[in-house]
Amino acid sequence: MEFLRDPITFIGNWLEGLLLGWNIAPGVASALVQLLGAFVVGTFSLALVIFTIWMERKIYARIQDRLGPNRVGPWGIFQTFPDMIKIFTKEYITPDGADKVVYNLAPILTVSAVILLWAVIPFAPKVVGTDVNVGVLYIVAIGAIGTLGIIMAGWSSNNKYALFGAFRTVSQMVSYEVPMVLALLVPVLLGHTMGINSLVQAQSVWFVVLSPLAALLFFLSSQAEIGRAPFDLLEAESELVAGYQTEYSGLKFGMFYVGEFLHAFTISALTASIFLGGWRGPWAEQLPILGVAYFFVKTFVVYFLVIVLRITMPRLRIDQMLNFNWKFLTPIALVLLIVTALVEKILQLLGQDSVLLRISVHLGMNLLIIWGTVEILRRMARKERQRVGEPRPVAIAPQTPASD
Amino acid sequence: MDVMQIIFFIFAVITLVAAFLVVTAKSLVHSALWLVLALFGVAVLYVSLDAGFFAAAQVLIYIGAIAILFIFAVMLTRKDIRDTGTQQNRTWPLAAVLAVVLFVGLFFILSSWSSFTMERPDLVSGADALSNLGQALVSVNAYLLPFELASVLLVAAMIGAIYVSLTKK
Numbered sequence: 418m419e420f421l422r423d424p425i426t427f428i429g430n431w432l433e434g435l436l437l438g439w440n441i442a443p444g445v446a447s448a449l450v451q452l453l454g455a456f457v458v459g460t461f462s463l464a465l466v467i468f469t470i471w472m473e474r475k476i477y478a479r480i481q482d483r484l485g486p487n488r489v490g491p492w493g494i495f496q497t498f499p500d501m502i503k504i505f506t507k508e509y510i511t512p513d514g515a516d517k518v519v520y521n522l523a524p525i526l527t528v529s530a531v532i533l534l535w536a537v538i539p540f541a542p543k544v545v546g547t548d549v550n551v552g553v554l555y556i557v558a559i560g561a562i563g564t565l566g567i568i569m570a571g572w573s574s575n576n577k578y579a580l581f582g583a584f585r586t587v588s589q590m591v592s593y594e595v596p597m598v599l600a601l602l603v604p605v606l607l608g609h610t611m612g613i614n615s616l617v618q619a620q621s622v623w624f625v626v627l628s629p630l631a632a633l634l635f636f637l638s639s640q641a642e643i644g645r646a647p648f649d650l651l652e653a654e655s656e657l658v659a660g661y662q663t664e665y666s667g668l669k670f671g672m673f674y675v676g677e678f679l680h681a682f683t684i685s686a687l688t689a690s691i692f693l694g695g696w697r698g699p700w701a702e703q704l705p706i707l708g709v710a711y712f713f714v715k716t717f718v719v720y721f722l723v724i725v726l727r728i729t730m731p732r733l734r735i736d737q738m739l740n741f742n743w744k745f746l747t748p749i750a751l752v753l754l755i756v757t758a759l760v761e762k763i764l765q766l767l768g769q770d771s772v773l774l775r776i777s778v779h780l781g782m783n784l785l786i787i788w789g790t791v792e793i794l795r796r797m798a799r800k801e802r803q804r805v806g807e808p809r810p811v812a813i814a815p816q817t818p819a820s821d
Numbered sequence: 822m823d824v825m826q827i828i829f830f831i832f833a834v835i836t837l838v839a840a841f842l843v844v845t846a847k848s849l850v851h852s853a854l855w856l857v858l859a860l861f862g863v864a865v866l867y868v869s870l871d872a873g874f875f876a877a878a879q880v881l882i883y884i885g886a887i888a889i890l891f892i893f894a895v896m897l898t899r900k901d902i903r904d905t906g907t908q909q910n911r912t913w914p915l916a917a918v919l920a921v922v923l924f925v926g927l928f929f930i931l932s933s934w935s936s937f938t939m940e941r942p943d944l945v946s947g948a949d950a951l952s953n954l955g956q957a958l959v960s961v962n963a964y965l966l967p968f969e970l971a972s973v974l975l976v977a978a979m980i981g982a983i984y985v986s987l988t989k990k
Contacts, residue, residue, distance in 0.1 A: 444824075519854065550951050554877040561885030565857065568888050572850060587888050594885075611951070 424706060425544045429454065455536070458546055462535045466678050467497045473678070473724050480728050507667035512575055515664065519573035524665065524672035526566035531680045533559045538686050539614040541696050541708035552613035553601050556687065557594065560642060563680075564590045567661050570673070574664035582660025585650055585735065592742045593641035593648075596634055599750035603631035603757050604691050607779070613687075617695035622772060625692040627779045628757060630787055632692040634750050636719075639688070640726065641738070643680040647730035648738060681723050682716070689715035749790055756782050825869055832869075836862030847908065849894040857887050870941065874951050 429450055436446035471486060471494055478485025486493030511520060537552045539545035549555055564587055571583020605611050607627055608619035616624075625632040641648040652660035662673045689695060693715045696708030733741065760778055764770070839858035846852045860883045867876035931937055957963040 516850075519850075549873055549877075551874045551877045554874065554881060558877045558881035558885070561881055561888070564888045565884065565891075568891050569854070572891065584892060587892060591885075591889065 425541070425709075426705065455546065458535050459532045462532055462679060462683070463675065465682065466675050467501070468494075469682050469720070470497050470500075470678055471495075472720075476721070476724050477728055480725070501671075504668055504671040509669060510664070510666045512664045514575040516573040516575070519569050520664075521669070523566050523570035523573060524669045524676070526569065527563055528672050528676040528679070530559055530563035530566055531676050531683055533562075534683045534687070537613045538683075538690060539617055539695055540712055541705035542614075542618075542702055543705060544709065545614045548612045548614040550610070550612045550615075552616070553605055553611045553691075556613075557598055557601070560590070560594065570665070571661035574661075576664050578658045579661050579663045582652065582657045582663070585657070586644065586661060589644065589648065589650060589738065590642055592739060593638045593746075596742065596746035596750040597638040597642060599747070599754050600631045600634035600638065601691070602754055603628050606754075606757050606761050613690055613695075617690055617697060620694045620697055622776055623692065623694040623697075627776060628753070628783055629780070630749070630753050630783045631757075632688070634746060634753070635692070636688055636722075638742075638746055639684045640723065641742070643677065643684055645677070645681060645723075646727045647732050649732055650735055650738060682720055685719035685723055686712075686716045688719045693719070749786065753783070753786055756786065828869060829866070832862045832865045836866070845908075850891060853887055853891050853894055856890075857884055860884055860887075871950065874954065 432453070433446055433450050436449060437443065441449070474496070475485040475493070486496035489495040489499055511517065534556060536546035537549060537555055539548070567586045567590075568583045571579045571581075571586070574580070604616055604624045607624055608616045610616055610619060644650075644652075652662070657663075662670055665673060689712065694711075695715070696705075696712045698707065698711035701708035701711055757779065760782055764775060764778065769775075836859050839855045839862060842855040843852050843859060846855055860879060864876045864879040864884075867873075867879060958968045959965060
């Protein structure tokens, strides 16, 4: 019964007991169990990609009125396995003049930067890799390592398209980090903590209710961070061939591919944890296995949104993308952060801790900011329409010289 | 020798070797990559001191900025990535002497400091180091002035950058 209630903790305790039974020092035993846990979480997240790739291709196809993978297994669910076998057997090609060590290190760094994020994601009240008290900062810091992997790939390939793709990636990721960090600070203010598991515990009311704007900002800027449509400027076929991964082949390309899919799923998991209450739900505290189920349901809902966004939006131009970041997301995030901090402090000073009041004030402020933004945008659009609508000098066809 | 000491020695050696390679590597981009390793070693030392916030900030700010440094290294140096210039100029013996003098001087000053040989004190159990740090940064009795000065400096730098890059209409 205990096993059914909370299998993961149960197995962990059982293993530790087993190791202690073999006369292994307690410190070593717990270190071994933790190492095994890290291995399981890393492998699990990679194995999950096998499923999410199929899911994404299927939804992609259905929205485009196609069937999608439908040959291997029921509904084509095992399609990824033949693809994997194919990519395993492909030849590795290292271009002439490539910087070998850096070239081979880049895919590993990119994938591991994504897997490292799973260390702080809480699956259930007690099932979490490590609840570091600076979890939010840790997420952003790991993102920096991912950027580094991509620029290493671009530079070491000795290919100008790869280098340009990497330059673009860095400008995109570094700029979108700004609104992402600002949006992440809002839950930190609301939950009075930076640890991810503590943030989940603080969400007696989901933060998406308290601050829908922060959730939206985080969602949008993290889409740019993972570099998928509509922000998939890193791999523009017509301009940059395949961007930073142009020269990679076989499993090394597969690493980037898996890294991208896993990153999308990881970002969904983070959104679910930080804004949608993670493992929280009825009876999650008593039955941790239910918490895991709630967590994955919420994650897949967010992931579905990510996929739909990817499929239905046209891609942006590079200048539009940077304008969208610096002139739209960043100012709103700054205003939201200041307003949330002020509201939180004023409520604290007044000694008001009624949940309903807190919700209504925060939500009201968020809606006010959204309304103000929409109003400004509408005014700008009106001005732009007037400018376009004004009569313009008509081009007159040049007189054809009289031929004589 | 306990586990923490072994970890300290391993990462101290990694940090020092990487730092040495930063200045000796032929290619500027390789220097940047060795710098990543050196900074990462420092981050591990922060973790071993229970300063998780500093470790995360170290990775975020320093290693995060390396990607930008990388771009500048590529854009501002010679076109060939297999760089084959000389690495020293005429004044290298002077620079070496200066570096040694600086190191010895710093070592002597630090060794006369009372807590140079002190063992790491155990943190008060239950104290939240992170919120203590936050309080210290905004408390008048602690580091309010340096903190605000640093903020003003950064804002000035930002305004300067915007002014320089602004095209006059």
